[in-house]
Amino acid sequence: MSVMLDVLGSVVIAATLLLMIMTFQMQMRETVTRLHYTGSMIEHMDEVTTTLNHTFAMAGIGIPVSDVCTIVDTNRIEFKTLWDVAGDSLSSTLHVIHIALDDSSSAQGKVLTIKQDGSVIQPLGYIMYIERIRFNYFDLADSLTTDTSEVRSAEVLLTFRRDSPWNPDQPLRSNIQMKSYFMNSYLQGG
């Protein structure tokens, strides 16, 4: 009898220990996955904001300040520059840069595209995991404007979205707000 009790007791204790270890592992795994998700998302968001900021900064090189922007909508912007954004060098030809949210949904959500003369630039011309974008524009006095000839900076509000690894029905969203200055438009004297 005592042998049976010993066996049962050890089985119960072993099972409890095993369950504790498994629970611990699962929790740890989830924590690490969250950390990894957060880290990779931060990296992605950092790359996106760096790219957007750089692209905006190169707007208007060699162009009269009032002629830089051609489209300034809340969900897209188009401007001119002598900078070859694709090659990241000064160019002899005028380029038209178009930034907009592509509504054709993919598995990764909507796509933010940066196009130069109608072609998506590489390697960061397709920006994934974007759900929403909104532009607000400001003039030289930092007042809101919608006049293409007055735009000197843009506020960009981005919503990133990724499906949750644990619950696909509840995607994880991260918002970021940045302000990009058209540095080269300022340098032209405007």
Place this chain on the structure above:
Amino acid sequence: MGRAVLMFVLLMTTIFASILVSLNDRIAGVPDVLIENQLKKESENVSDFALRNAIRNAGSVGFLDTYLEESTFTGILTFTQSFSGFTIGNSVIDSLRYSFSESQDQYKVESFIRSSLQGYSVARHAEMAFDYPYITALVTRPSVIYLEMERLNLLPWLFKDNNYVPDSNQNGYTGTFGGFTLLSNTVPWGGSFSRYCAKFDGMNDYLIVEPQIGPNGADSINTDKSFTIMTFAKIDKNGRKYHEDEQGTLLWIPSEPSDATLRNKPSAGIWYDTNDGSMHFAITQDDEDNTMLEAVVPHTRTADIYDWLLFGTIPVFNIFHYEYPWTSYALSYNHGVLKAYINGVLRATVTGSDVRAYPSLYGLTMGRRDLRGSGIDDEDYKYFCGVMDQGGMHHLALSDMSITAWHDNVMNAATIRYIRD
């Protein structure tokens, strides 16, 4: 029973190990992102600091006096300030490069930064141009040789070695004048981008760029499968008196100047032929027959650059030559396709087989053909009568757009200011 327990333990251990490995990978990835971000931010800040200092230095009298005291601000003056161990945090400032064009007020500065932290490395290159000539800042500037003729060679017959123009690319392809000139080989013409141009009397003036043969036996101005040659010129509408049918060589890269069968077939050349009133753009291909691809474009000369005294033996330079317009001439060769441009506009295309141009190791000549050996008369040289400026060679075939841009920007003397950080 014992075996079953053993198998169970092994299975559990394997699952446990795989979970640990997976966890380890994920945990290891988190600091990487943080390190990379930290490094980027740091290098950006150091780059800003370096560029701000470079901009301040470029406008500082003290700095210019210290480092560029003996220099004159003619043409493109470039100075690189290199550092050894200039470390800020995890970043190293390698160098700052200053380029001045014609004056202290027209400059471009560049900073070169490296950063590294825990196995990650980032390099940053920032630059800012302020009223810098647009053509100079562009890649369409001829990269191998660029003779902008920005040097006044007064009394070259009196002062020894006072008969050259420097290569603006600083590749050392100095152009040396030949022939006799009383006052100077170069003359002012009033342009805002270029102040001087070279004059050629059609009698014995020429400019030669000697080759620089490297250790592998090749010269970097050697013609290969892809390159461009170009120049601006005003071709005298009459030519040298009594020798009107002799004139016309603008640019000439010889194939074999001593070989009677090849000496008149240049590796690359641009010339005007008085017999057919046309510009000739030619390439000799490196095939079995040494095929010469030639584009012939009818052309009208309008400039009046020289008058002649004593039966065409004494040239008299027209000091009002600047009233006549400049014309640019360019030739590009790319894998068997020769293109001819006048004033930045594509005028002719000739297609041959996809072989390289005939290799040349004899440099480049402006103003006459490079002919060597015996049995050559003066008239064979086809001396050029007129003025030339902005002559050069690019190491690749420039696009139509780039050649148009080169022409437009020389003519318009545009300056540009921009910042990239």
